[in-house]
Amino acid sequence: MSDRVQDPFARGILQQVAQGGxxxxxxxxxxxxxxxxxxxERYTRDRSSTEDVVQETFMDLWKSxxxxxxxxxxxxxxxxxxxxxxxxxxxxxxxxxxxxxxxxPDDTLPHPDPMPSDSVRWEGEAARxxxxxxxxxxxxxxxxxxxxxxxxxxxxxxxxxxxxTVKTRLRRGLIEVRDIMRRAERSQTSISSNP
Amino acid sequence: xxxxxxxxxxxxELEAGRALGDLDAQEILEWEELxxxxxxxxxxxxxxxxxxxxxxxxxxxxxxxxxxxxxRLREDMATFASPEPVGRTIARPVSxxxxxxxxxxxxxxxxxxxxxxxxxxxxxxxxxxxxEPVIAASTPEQSREILRKxxxxxxESDFGGIGEYRQMSGKVVWSDELQEGYLTLSRLxxxxxxxxxYQLWIVDPxxxxxxxxxxxxxxxxxxxxxxxxxxxxxxxxxxxxxVITLEQPGGVVVSKQQIVVASAAPL
Numbered sequence: 216m217s218d219r220v221q222d223p224f225a226r227g228i229l230q231q232v233a234q235g236g237x238x239x240x241x242x243x244x245x246x247x248x249x250x251x252x253x254x255x256e257r258y259t260r261d262r263s264s265t266e267d268v269v270q271e272t273f274m275d276l277w278k279s280x281x282x283x284x285x286x287x288x289x290x291x292x293x294x295x296x297x298x299x300x301x302x303x304x305x306x307x308x309x310x311x312x313x314x315x316x317x318x319x320p321d322d323t324l325p326h327p328d329p330m331p332s333d334s335v336r337w338e339g340e341a342a343r344x345x346x347x348x349x350x351x352x353x354x355x356x357x358x359x360x361x362x363x364x365x366x367x368x369x370x371x372x373x374x375x376x377x378x379x380t381v382k383t384r385l386r387r388g389l390i391e392v393r394d395i396m397r398r399a400e401r402s403q404t405s406i407s408s409n410p
Numbered sequence: 411x412x413x414x415x416x417x418x419x420x421x422x423e424l425e426a427g428r429a430l431g432d433l434d435a436q437e438i439l440e441w442e443e444l445x446x447x448x449x450x451x452x453x454x455x456x457x458x459x460x461x462x463x464x465x466x467x468x469x470x471x472x473x474x475x476x477x478x479x480x481x482r483l484r485e486d487m488a489t490f491a492s493p494e495p496v497g498r499t500i501a502r503p504v505s506x507x508x509x510x511x512x513x514x515x516x517x518x519x520x521x522x523x524x525x526x527x528x529x530x531x532x533x534x535x536x537x538x539x540x541x542e543p544v545i546a547a548s549t550p551e552q553s554r555e556i557l558r559k560x561x562x563x564x565x566e567s568d569f570g571g572i573g574e575y576r577q578m579s580g581k582v583v584w585s586d587e588l589q590e591g592y593l594t595l596s597r598l599x600x601x602x603x604x605x606x607x608y609q610l611w612i613v614d615p616x617x618x619x620x621x622x623x624x625x626x627x628x629x630x631x632x633x634x635x636x637x638x639x640x641x642x643x644x645x646x647x648x649x650x651x652x653v654i655t656l657e658q659p660g661g662v663v664v665s666k667q668q669i670v671v672a673s674a675a676p677l
Contacts, residue, residue: 235490235625235641236491237488237491240490241484244475244487248474248475248480249468249473249474250465250469252475253473254464254465258431266479266482269475269479270479270486273483274486274553277486277490281589288461288462289462291461291465291466292466293458293461295462295464295465295466295468296457296461296465298465299429299461300457330453331453331458337459339465339466342462343463346463360430361460361464362467385426386423386432387423389430389456390422390423393459396459
């Protein structure tokens with residue numbers, strides 16, 4: 216359940232972290248540390264690297280907590296996004312390691328950060344509702360990736376689908392989930408303004 | 411479908427790949443090229459959507475972190491945490507004007523600031539919208555160097571020690587766009603955190619007369635040079651001066667500016 220549903224008016228941990236509250240930082244680690252660990256572990260599959268990704272994620276969080284807007288995303292979504300970025304960057308760097316020539320010119324994929332211009336609040340419950348509107352096949356791929364933590368090649372092996380098909384379906388499915396959430400928000404806004 | 415729509419559609423697909431972490435090297439180059447196109451505007455929506463699908467289900471029942479890692483996180487935390495209690499009134503001295511007229515303030519700083527203030531009053535430029543600095547680094551020194559490479563609007567300015575702190579030297583680096591900055595301070599006397607703490611103030615006349623609290627920090631005796639991340643409590647749009655005072659432990663709500671340690675005025 217999202218933090219929005221649990222306590223819509225409470226001042227969140229991240230807003231306290233943004234003010235440099237040490238106790239809030241400690242609370243934040245206790246609340247989201249395990250989640251960050253689970254995300255990192257899915258990508259690194261190695262304890263030492265998982266620890267590094269978790270540490271980098273929280274460093275990012277201390278610096279960027281002041282950007283957090285509870286109207287835009289739930290805390291878990293915001294922290295999870297930072298964890299996913301660090302984990303994905305880690306995998307990219309690792310994949311370059313055996314190469315004699317760098318595959319890409321920079322260590323880190325750029326992370327442009329403009330907040331979405333729509334008024335959607337990005338949180339788990341709404342995203343899961345949107346996911347239900349996708350085809351059963353695509354939902355299955357999402358289940359394997361987001362819930363079971365399988366990589367794309369593993370999903371390809373498990374389902375027998377070509378790797379390219381797995382990638383394309385996940386990408387298009389993600390775009391679809393986002394667009395459904397946007398449409399739902401617009402429809403909600405329209406109903407609110409025209410009772 | 412038009413060429414423009416094809417470009418936007420392709421970029422959106424690459425954005426989804428970026429959010430899912432499955433772009434290959436060729437696609438990354440393609441994404442970087444397309445991102446320069448005004449038709450292609452990256453934002454966080456797909457990353458948020460992916461995280462919303464994954465993160466919240468992992469909050470419940472997630473494993474506890476190993477003790478060794480917890481200790482490392484606490485060490486990092488200490489660099490960024492403010493000793494002040496959460497939720498207190500934002501601490502700001504009475505007025506930045508007092509510093510500028512104070513006899514101990516360096517003439518050069520005051521003159522530079524006066525010019526800048528006049529220019530600022532004549533040319534009211536809109537503040538750039540801040541973007542989220544998400545930069546991987548494990549120490550403030552590394553973070554500062556990454557900021558130096560990434561920020562396109564970075565400025566640097568030297569600190570000048572005042573009075574008995576004349577021997578100190580330092581630098582401030584700051585990016586308005588990223589709302590991130592660091593102090594690099596040398597020969598600043600170590601403080602006893604139970605007796606007093608240094609506090610940074612940022613003078614930004616575009617906000618109001620009162621300086622913005624930039625955070626409380628300590629100087630340890632075992633370090634020749636210390637790098638301090640700036641923790642501005644409010645957005646800073648156009649800083650005209652950075653001032654360090656020595657205050658009671660935890661900092662103050664209203665500074666009496668009895669001990670002004672150093673100041674820097676970016677040009």
